[in-house]
Amino acid sequence: MLTRARGVPDATRKEILAKARALRPVVPAGTEPATTEDRPLxxxxxxxxxxxxxxxxxxxxRSLAVLLGQAPTDEGTFLPWPAQTEVARTIGRGQPQISRMLAAQAKVWLAEPALTAVRNELVALLDLRGGVMSAEELAQALMAARGSYTAGPKRFPQAIGLVRAAVEAELSMGGDARVAIARLRATGLVLVGREPDDPASDVTAADFLEYVVTLGNRAAELTGADEPPDRRHRAGEPLPTRQRAVEELRRLPVPAGMPSATDPRLLQLAAIGSNDRVDVNAQGQLYPVGMPAEAALRLSTGTLVGQRLSDRQLRDRVQSRFPRAEQLPGRPTLTNLLAAAEVPLTWHAQDRVYGPVSVPTSVTGTRTVTGHAPLLTLTAVDEVGDRLAAAMKRHAFLAVLAPWRRLGPARQALLTRLSLVEVDVTAILLERLRSLGFPWEAIVAADNGSPQDADFRSLVDLVRHQVMPALRAAITAADGPVLITEAAPLARYGQLGLFQELADPTRPRPAARLLLLPTRRAESATLDGVQLPLTSPTSQTLYLAQDWIAAADDARPRVG
Structure with missing residues (x-):
């Protein structure tokens, strides 16, 4: 195809695409593929x-399985969107053979109705997310929307392979293709861009992709990502604030016709366009990938001052803010690093926590005064109260963990003290399934938990298409902040993508969204043993201290 051939000038390529689009209404589309038998997609x-x-x-x-991330290499590695030369080397075939095989298979994929639905879904996603997305972002969106039960290293590469098949099928349409791709050097990162629908448009997806790369280069300049690692923020110079980064990025000329991007999405586009040099955190702050641990500590000082944190908690807190910075070391190196970064915390061996530096004891008459930094006196009740209040104020998502035996009082305390609207997932699921009119015995029999069982897969489809819309509607209809309870069935039926959506900081929330989870100890947020797909696990998780539950219970009015 001329539009993808090497050496074709950009102006010529644009003219070819424009003429192809203009001829669509008058040139027959060709023979329609034979319809497949009527079967569920x-x-x-x-x-x-x-x-x-x-x-x-x-x-x-095997060649296609490796190319689509469905089969491992001889070394046991699943490859996400591998280059044709890499597949050829793995399989022992020539790159031209792989190229011809892929071109032929793309025509087969083009006629697959189920993949046509995926192609339309990808186009809709691109329209919503600024016209350009990375293959990884598209794969995550498909897993969230459609569900995936595969665990381990195969899970993500095969989802990227699904995106690749849909994109390759679309590209096989030549001038009618609605997308284009760019593969960035060094990292192999694949960006997918949306072709304009207007046949008279002077721009193409290539212009959108080039703009995103320009955003990435500007983000690298703003964060010093191209500086040698030992010079990045050594002097403690601040990173650009979210607002300044947005202002600087907005100064770059945007191609005509490119879908508008919100500020959070603009920052994400800059990060993906940087070719793995810059990341954007949950607070919308750009920072260089591999930022030195000392700089990450220094920039996290505001979240650490006055706190009492274990070695692990401190490292998790900094990592949640800058997940792709250099990892913090353990003790005793961490203690020295805190001092170098001028973070006012020291190791308290007796309590085995990092806490504020003690103030020397002073004696006045018969009175002895021993002081600590002001926030040291915060109790567990105060900390929980502050975190909950902040979540309510910021309309945040928060997974609230409560001890199994205190789950009932915890639920009551949250509903009473925070005036939350409860959305009971299990109640909605049961009500919706019963309303469908299927024999209840058949639903119970199908609920065997086996992904290989056709009846269970049908039940999962019922939950996805009948229960989830009702659940989302209940959350949206709530007048104020929401407490989601009894959510374990969503893990069983592979619908945890709902919480990925709720936790996404780029999606506006009309009010706070809290999820109550039972747990046996203060640990990571899981449902039925499955990890929640949170954007920032540390900052979006809160263990509900028993003292807070007890205090709330004591404050309840008694009858009689």
Missing amino acids: AQGVEALCATLLPGPTSRNH
């Missing part, structure tokens, strides 16, 4: 991936 990621490969006896089966 594959929905989940695994079911869709199964439609992409030829039979196991085909000579191309």
Whole structure:
């Protein structure tokens, strides 16, 4: 295809695309593929991936499986969107053979109705997210929307492979393709751009992709990402604030017709366009990937001052703010690093926590005064109260962990003290499934938890298409902040993508969204043993101290 061939001038390519679009209404589209027999379309990621490969006896089966992240290399690695040369080297075939195989298979994928739905979904996502997304972002969106039960290292590469198949099928349409791609050097990061629908447009997806790369280069300049690692923020110079970064990025000329991007999305586009040099954190702050640990500590001082934190808690707190900075070391190196970064915390061996530096004891007459930094006197009740108040004020998402045996009082305390609207997931699920009119015995029998069982997969589809819209509607309809309870079934049926959406800091929330989870100890947020897909696990998780629950219980009015 001329639009993808090397050496074709950009102006010529744009003219070809414009003429192809202009001719669509008058040139016959060609022979329509024969309709497939009426059957349900594959929905989940695994079911869709199964439609992409030829039979196991085909000579191309393993090549395509490796190319789509569904089979490992001989070293046991699943490759996310590998280059054709990498697949050829892995399989022992020539790159031209892989290229011809992929071009032929793309035509097959183009005729697959289930993949057509995915192609339309990707186009809609691009329209919503500023016209450009990385392959990783698209894969995450598909897993959140359609569900994926695969665990381990295969999970993400196969989802990226699904995105690749949809994109390759779209590109096989030549001038009618609605997307284009750019593969960045060094990292191999793949960006997908949206072609304008207007055939008279003077710009193409290539212009959008180039703009995002320009954003990334500017973000690298703002954060000093191209400075040698030992010079990055050594003197403690601040990173650009969120507002300044947005203002600087907005100064860059935007291609005509490119979908508008919100401020949070603009920062994300800058990060993905930086080719893995810059990241954006949950607070919307750009920072260089691999930022020195001392700089990360210095820039996190405001969240550490006055706190009493274990070694692990301190490292988790800094990592949650700058997840792709250099990892903090453990003790005793961490103690020296805190001093170098001028963070006023020291190690208290007796309590085994980092806390404020003690003030020397002073004696006045018969009175002895021993002081600490002001916030040292904060109790567990105060800390929980402050975190909850901050979440309510910022309309944040917060996973609230409560001890199993105190789950009932914790629920009552949250509803009473914070005036929350309860959304009971299990109650909505049962009510919605019963309303469908299926024999209840059949639903119970199908609920066997086996992803390989057709009846269970059908039940999962019912939950996805019948229960989840009702649940989302209940959350949206709530007048004020929400407490989501009894949510374990969402883990069983692979619908935790809801919490990924709620926790996404780039999505506006009309009020706070709290999720109550039972736990046996202060640990990471899980539902039915499955990790929650949180954006910032440390800052979006709160262990509800028993003292706070007891205090709330004591404050309740008694009858009689």
